[in-house]
Amino acid sequence: MSEAIREAVLDAAATLRRLAEDAAALAAIGGIVDLCVEALSAGRKLLLCGNGGSAADAQHWAAELVSRFHYDRPGLAAIALTTDSSILTGIGNDYGYDRVFARQVEALGAPGDVLFALSTSGRSDNVLAALRAARAKGLATVGFTGAGGGEMPALCDILLRAPSDATPRIQEAHEVAGHIICAMVERRMFPPSA
Template sequence: MSTTAQVRQELEESIAVKRAWSDALCAAVAQAAERAAAALRAGKKLVFFGNGGSAADAQHLAAEFLGRYRRERAPLRAIALHTNTSAVTAIANDYGYDQVFVRQVEAWVEPGDVVFGISTSGDSEGVVSALARARTLGAFAVALTGEGGGRCASACDLLLAVPSRATPRIQESHITLGHILCGLVESSLSERAGA
C-alpha cells in the first residue's frame, strides 16, 4: 500500500467512527452542553482532567472556554487539573499517581460544578476515582471514553462513549466532541445574554 493510500485509509477510519455516533451519543453531548452552560450561568466552573493525550484534550478544551471558541465574549471559568506540574508531581510523590486528580478535585470542585474526566479506555484509575469523588461533592460528572465506557460508566452522571476501541480514533472523536460542546455552550450563553 502506498503512503498516500495509508493516509486515505486513516482518514476513512476516523470519518467512519464519527459517522457511527448514535443519536443517543449526540443527545448526551447536547445534555453535557446544557449542564455546562447552566453551571457557568450560575457562577460555577468546568473542570477537565485526563492522562497523556487526554490531558492534552483537557487543557485544550479548558483553554477554549477561558479564551474564546468562535465568539468574542467574557472568559468562562474552566480549569485543567494537570497543568500545575508542581502539584501533579508532589501529589504523585506523596500519595501516589492515582490520587493526582482526586486531591485536586477535593480542593477545587464545589456543588454545581461540571467535571469532565477523559479516558479512552474508561479504566484510568485516577480518572474513575476523581469522577466518583466529584459526584460526592455535588458536581455533575461527565466521562468521555471509548466504546463501553469502562469503569468510568458507573462513576459518572453522563457517559459520552465514542463507538471505537482504537485509541487514536477515540481521541480524534473526543476533540470533535469537545469542540461541539464549546460551540453549544457559547451559543447558549450568547442567546441568554441577548447577543
C-alpha cells in the same frame, strides 16, 4: 504510503459518521451542553482531567472556554487539572499518581461544579478516583470514553462513548465532540449579536 494515509483518513471519517448516527451519543453531547450552561449560569465552574492525549484535550477545551472559541466574549470558568506540574508531582509524590486529579477535585471542586473526565479505556485509575471524589463533593460528572466504557458508566451523570475501541479514533471523536460542546456553550452563554 498515500493509500495508507487515505485509509487512516477514511477510518477516522467512519468513526465520526458512526458518532453522527448514534442517538445516545448525540443526546449525551446535548446533555453535556445543558449541564455546562446550567452550572456556568449559576456561577459554578468546570474542572477537566484526562491522561496522555486526553490530558491535552482537557487543556484544549479549558482554553477554548476561558479564552474564546468562535468570537470575543467574557471568559468562562474552566480549569484543566492536568497543567500544574508542581501540583501534579507533589500529589503524585505524597499520595500516589492515582490521586493527582482527585486531590484537586477535593480542593477546588464545589457542589454544582462539573467534572469532565476523559479516559479512552474507561479504566484510568486517576480519572476514576477523580470521578469518585467529584461524586462525594456533589459535582456533576461527565465522562468521555470509548465504546467499552470501562468502569466509567457507574460514575458519570452523562457519558459520551466514542463508537470505537481504537485509542486514536476515540480521541478524534472526543475532539470533535469537545469542539461542539465549546461552540454550543459559548453560543448559549453569550449569544452573538447578529
